[in-house]
Amino acid sequence: MGDISGSLEGKCVVITGGGTGIGRATAHRFAAEGAQVLVTGRTAARLEEAAAAYPSISAFAADGAAADGPERIVEAAVRRLGRIDVLVNNAAITRPAALGTIDRRTAEEQIATNLLAPLFLAQAALPHLASARGTIVNVSSNPPSYGWPDNSVYGSTKVALDFLTATWAVELAPKGVRVxxxxxxxxxxxxxAHAGFTREQIAALGEGLTERIPLGRIAQPGEIAWWIVNVARPEAGYLTGTVVRVDGGLSVAAGQRT
Incomplete structure (x- = not known):
């Protein structure tokens, strides 16, 4: 999928977790290609920093996991953008813990942010997405076919998100909405870092994980953003209900890189 000049011009995009990482990179790429973007998340300062790069990006601080969060986000999007063509459910948190040490409140926070927030945001945005014959992009993670020690809660929410993608693709196809x-x-x-890990701990984790990735390196946020933007293009209009894995071969590797 190459870049198609002008195909995203005037599209209106909502991105959760848009203040940092993949969300920020995705917002910048959409904006660079002519889209109007609303970035949303919990931290206003990060959102404003992300929005400062392009006049076509605006920021709205809201907690998508709060009971009124999805409706507030949709209202802000329609007020500022006028419509919703693309919804990117990107916001997520991870709080690693092995079974036997999982805190209920922390687990509930992960489930609310990673799974319930995308569900109810998509539901709140559905009338606008249907009117636009738009696209939902769910940013997930690990496949369901292997275990991930210390990440039973986080991993389960991401597998569940892929199930929602498959289910919604069937439900929403008659409305012209792709997922x-x-x-x-x-x-x-x-x-x-947001989970409380030190820089040294993160570096050690990265080294261990890199050994398992066939391509031998960790991805940059812009590489993931490229795929998010491209699956949302009109030219990708026959793509729905699938999971596009952008993981350097990690999910198909039988052990460590040789």
């Missing part, structure tokens, strides 16, 4: 998952592998984002 696609983009599933990044290990990517250089602040998510582990």
């Amino acid at each position: 696609v998952s983009v599933a990044p592998g290990i990517t250089a984002t602040p998510v582990m």
